[in-house]
Amino acid sequence: MTGTGxxxxxxxxxxxxxxxxxxxxxxVLPITQTAGIAELYPTERGLREFAASFGANPxxxxxxxxxxxxxxxxxxxxxxxxxxxxxxxxxxxxxxRHTRVEEETGRRELLGSTVLGRQAGLSAALAVxxxxxxxxxxxxxxxxxxxxxxxxxxxxxxxxYAATGMVFAAVGAVAAQLTESAGGxxxxxxxxxxxxxxxxxxxxxxxxxxxxxxxxxxxSQRMRPxxxxxxxxxxxxxxxxxxxxxAAYALAGRRDLAAGVLPPRLGxxxxxxxxGSPLALAWRLHxxxxxxxxxxxxxxxxxVGAAAKAAADTMAGNARLMEMMARLxxxxxxxDVFVASVLSIxxxxxxxxxxxxxxxxxxxxxxxxxxxxxxAPVGRTRWMAGxxxxxxxxxxxxxxxLGVAVGIAYGASTGDVTGRLPGVTGAAVSxxxxxxxxxxxxxxxxxxxxxxxxxxWAALALFLLLGQVGALLDLPPAALxxxxxxxxxxxxxxxxxxxxxxxxxxxxxxxxATGLYGxxxxxxx
Amino acid sequence: xxxxxxVSGVTKRFGRTRALDGLDLEVRAGExxxxxxxxxxxxxxxxxxxxxxxxxxxGTVRLLGxxxxxxxxxxxxxxxxxxxxxTLWPNLSGGEVIDLLGRLRGGLDRARKRELIERFDLDPRKxxxxxxxxxxxxxxxxxxxxxxxxxxxxxxxxSGLDPLxxxxxxxxxxxxxxxxxxxxxxxxxxxxxxxxxxxxxxxxDGRTVETGTLAELRHLTRTSITAELAGPPDGLADLPGVxxxxxxxGRVTFEVDDDRLGDALARLAARGVRSLTSRPPTLEELFLxxxxxxxxxxxxxxxxxxxxxxxxxxxxxxxxxxxAGPVDGDxxxxxxxxx
Numbered sequence: 001m002t003g004t005g006x007x008x009x010x011x012x013x014x015x016x017x018x019x020x021x022x023x024x025x026x027x028v029l030p031i032t033q034t035a036g037i038a039e040l041y042p043t044e045r046g047l048r049e050f051a052a053s054f055g056a057n058p059x060x061x062x063x064x065x066x067x068x069x070x071x072x073x074x075x076x077x078x079x080x081x082x083x084x085x086x087x088x089x090x091x092x093x094x095x096x097r098h099t100r101v102e103e104e105t106g107r108r109e110l111l112g113s114t115v116l117g118r119q120a121g122l123s124a125a126l127a128v129x130x131x132x133x134x135x136x137x138x139x140x141x142x143x144x145x146x147x148x149x150x151x152x153x154x155x156x157x158x159x160x161y162a163a164t165g166m167v168f169a170a171v172g173a174v175a176a177q178l179t180e181s182a183g184g185x186x187x188x189x190x191x192x193x194x195x196x197x198x199x200x201x202x203x204x205x206x207x208x209x210x211x212x213x214x215x216x217x218x219x220s221q222r223m224r225p226x227x228x229x230x231x232x233x234x235x236x237x238x239x240x241x242x243x244x245x246x247a248a249y250a251l252a253g254r255r256d257l258a259a260g261v262l263p264p265r266l267g268x269x270x271x272x273x274x275x276g277s278p279l280a281l282a283w284r285l286h287x288x289x290x291x292x293x294x295x296x297x298x299x300x301x302x303x304v305g306a307a308a309k310a311a312a313d314t315m316a317g318n319a320r321l322m323e324m325m326a327r328l329x330x331x332x333x334x335x336d337v338f339v340a341s342v343l344s345i346x347x348x349x350x351x352x353x354x355x356x357x358x359x360x361x362x363x364x365x366x367x368x369x370x371x372x373x374x375x376a377p378v379g380r381t382r383w384m385a386g387x388x389x390x391x392x393x394x395x396x397x398x399x400x401x402l403g404v405a406v407g408i409a410y411g412a413s414t415g416d417v418t419g420r421l422p423g424v425t426g427a428a429v430s431x432x433x434x435x436x437x438x439x440x441x442x443x444x445x446x447x448x449x450x451x452x453x454x455x456x457w458a459a460l461a462l463f464l465l466l467g468q469v470g471a472l473l474d475l476p477p478a479a480l481x482x483x484x485x486x487x488x489x490x491x492x493x494x495x496x497x498x499x500x501x502x503x504x505x506x507x508x509x510x511x512x513a514t515g516l517y518g519x520x521x522x523x524x525x
Numbered sequence: 526x527x528x529x530x531x532v533s534g535v536t537k538r539f540g541r542t543r544a545l546d547g548l549d550l551e552v553r554a555g556e557x558x559x560x561x562x563x564x565x566x567x568x569x570x571x572x573x574x575x576x577x578x579x580x581x582x583x584g585t586v587r588l589l590g591x592x593x594x595x596x597x598x599x600x601x602x603x604x605x606x607x608x609x610x611x612t613l614w615p616n617l618s619g620g621e622v623i624d625l626l627g628r629l630r631g632g633l634d635r636a637r638k639r640e641l642i643e644r645f646d647l648d649p650r651k652x653x654x655x656x657x658x659x660x661x662x663x664x665x666x667x668x669x670x671x672x673x674x675x676x677x678x679x680x681x682x683x684s685g686l687d688p689l690x691x692x693x694x695x696x697x698x699x700x701x702x703x704x705x706x707x708x709x710x711x712x713x714x715x716x717x718x719x720x721x722x723x724x725x726x727x728x729x730d731g732r733t734v735e736t737g738t739l740a741e742l743r744h745l746t747r748t749s750i751t752a753e754l755a756g757p758p759d760g761l762a763d764l765p766g767v768x769x770x771x772x773x774x775g776r777v778t779f780e781v782d783d784d785r786l787g788d789a790l791a792r793l794a795a796r797g798v799r800s801l802t803s804r805p806p807t808l809e810e811l812f813l814x815x816x817x818x819x820x821x822x823x824x825x826x827x828x829x830x831x832x833x834x835x836x837x838x839x840x841x842x843x844x845x846x847x848x849a850g851p852v853d854g855d856x857x858x859x860x861x862x863x864x
Contacts, residue, residue: 104654180654180655181615181652181654183615183616264651264652264655265652266618266650266651266652267617267618267619267620267621267650267651267652268618268620268621268650269618269620269649269650270620270621270624270635270649271620271621271624271625271628275621275624275625275628276624276625276627276628276629277628277629278629280625281614281625284614284616284617285614367612368608368610368612369612369613369614371573371578371608372606372608372611372626372665373626373629374576374577374578374597375576375578375601375604375606375608375678376601376626376629376630377598377599377601377602377629377630377631378598378601378629379597379598521580523578523579523580524573524578524579525573525578525579
């Protein structure tokens with residue numbers, strides 16, 4: 001344990017921007033939701049109506065967990081129900097980043113040769129995660145009590161969040177011991193997170209509630225903040241944290257530095273026959289994310305599609321909600337509106353994937369892995385083309401998978417698969433021009449302003465914000481029109497308009513061409 | 526003149542820093558050319574300009590008769606490159622990387638690949654993330670050496686290799702030269718350069734400060750003198766061209782610029798020389814001099830080229846034979862100062 005304190009300071013120094021950012025961002029989401037609901041529904045009647053319509057919506061129950069109480073704070077916390085997943089994700093990645101990544105890059109070795117205990121790295125990462133989770137709890141406590149909500153509910157929310165965060169920090173600690181590669185550790189941790197979320201989702205939406213009791217997300221939700229708090233589920237989380245941490249320490253104590261518990265797999269001596277082009281290399285680099293995104297979209301698409309009809313039936317009674325949804329989704333058929341609004345959210349997700357895939361080029365360049373190819377007889381355009389195939393067609397595959405998954409599930413629930421499938425698939429695919437324009441922006445930045453490629457993420461965040469709150473905040477149309485997603489026809493249900501799709505595609509093509517031109521003319525590295 | 530590489534007056538800036546500042550480099554067909562310089566001198570930048578990865582701000586660059594920026598793809602068919610810091614894809618095995626790079630260059634000789642893997646004692650099944658620095662270097666070396674490229678650009682290729690592998694590398698480069706390949710070898714390992722290189726260019730602060738064969742470089746510079754004198758070495762310290770004078774009783778050691786050698790010897794002779802040892806500077810001394818006090822030289826802006834410099838005239842009339850042991854100082858000194 002010697003040296004843990006110094007390592008904690010090192011982590012805080014390295015993460016001095018990122019750590020406070022996610023702590024604050026995630027911690028304020030519940031109070032923001034609560035305040036928004038309290039403002040939108042100032043009366044008890046309004047809140048009850050809102051609660052009745054949303055709380056019975058199986059899709060929302062699946063996504064956020066079971067509904068507990070109609071008061072604004074309980075509703076707000078419920079609506080922020082995805083936040084613990086993000087918190088778990090952040091904790092998991094933070095712990096892997098400061099343990100396995102350090103070992104993989106060899107930096108840990110440098111530090112390990114100084115006066116430093118074997119377990120100091122693990123201890124420091126867990127200590128930082130614990131502090132971050134306590135900070136989240138504190139912000140939740142202060143923000144809710146400050147706004148006049150009961151202390152007990154605020155405390156239950158805060159402790160529930162912190163406990164969930166710590167469980168996944170400990171999951172990250174175990175995963176980091178297993179594989180030699182940080183990527184492998186992340187994949188194991190993310191799978192655990194995904195299984196935990198799906199277990200809760202399945203438990204809450206099918207009535208097999210024992211499934212939810214297997215999930216850390218279920219434990220914190222069953223503390224029922226602001227709805228008659230129950231404290232003992234906290235013990236489950238704490239027990240899991242203790243057990244997982246002990247396991248991580250035991251594994252760390254038994255293995256060599258930089259080695260994993262699972263033996264690394266060897267690769268082939270010779271490459272497969274077709275492996276000899278920038279495109280073949282791009283496939284090897286991009287296939288993991290492509291498969292991951294496709295699988296994720298297929299699962300979530302099926303859940304959402306299956307819930308669409310039920311959601312429509314419960315929403316049909318709520319005029320105010322209908323009006324809001326119509327503004328987001330654009331049609332009178334409630335189920336169509338629901339599907340359209342969900343597809344547009346998934347479209348944003350696909351845009352995130354597109355930006356990630358496009359910026360892979362920048363990653364390859366800064367890691368000096370573009371150099372060996374460009375020093376071989378591979379032109380710059382040909383090298384980029386390999387990655388562009390995945391940045392542009394990857395999102396197309398993902399949206400197609402989504403469309404088919406939603407279409408089949410939605411069609412099955414209405415007994416009309418052949419009728420629903422083409423429309424829903426088409427609607428999913430119609431998101432692509434907006435997705436491509438963000439990919440195009442990333443490519444153009446890569447070609448012209450490689451140091452500023454992060455702006456592509458900033459643009460996506462802005463468009464996401466405009467899409468989610470813009471309509472509710474009554475922003476001027478000019479501001480809303482900034483987002484390519486605002487120009488898309490609202491499908492299914494809305495009118496098919498080819499012009500905006502063509503214009504957006506043309507803009508995307510122009511941006512990609514700019515990026516190609518820019519990269520041909522600039523220095524590499 | 527069959528120059529494989531000819532670079533003249535190339536400058537390259539990154540923001541406010543000048544990475545290359547009037548670089549000249551001539552590499553002749555079939556030679557192994559040593560490319561030396563301290564860290565940050567611009568060696569890697571120069572190689573990346575030659576690869577067309579960076580665009581020179583001014584000056585001319587010709588590589589294999591083409592323009593490395595415009596004709597990059599065509600030229601790259603004829604060369605192979607080993608970067609100074611090899612990074613591999615974490616999920617590709619070493620064998621896959623070797624095959625990928627080989628196939629991009631138009632196919633590689635399987636038998637030769639296997640032979641090189643054996644010689645370098647490389648496990649080609651390991652994934653990129655599992656290799657040590659030295660092993661990553663081996664992957665890049667095998668990929669480059671297994672190719673049929675006529676020009677090899679090697680940027681500190683042995684920096685992570687153990688002495689045994691360095692020897693293998695030396696053999697491979699020697700074989701490459703025997704097959705008529707041209708090699709540009711940037712290196713810090715002087716023994717390697719002395720063993721392998723026909724000609725050498727030393728760069729500092731982005732410009733060439735010396736170029737020529739090792740023999741020429743040695744003759745151009747200073748000679749190290751150790752002498753036993755009958756009396757104290759008065760006046761020697763003030764003599765222009767004398768450096769690093771150390772006197773211990775009657776024993777003096779110093780370095781002297783070659784064009785001042787005669788003066789120095791005359792001064793020694795006047796003190797009564799009992800014994801005298803002179804030897805040409807080692808490459809290491811040459812290096813250290815350029816690394817340490819190159820500032821004064823680069824400030825003057827001149828690039829010295831062996832054979833083209835006035836001072837090299839006295840090479841033939843060199844008074845003290847380089848490798849000879851103690852010589853009869855009195856006699857030589859008298860005749861040596863002919864100028």
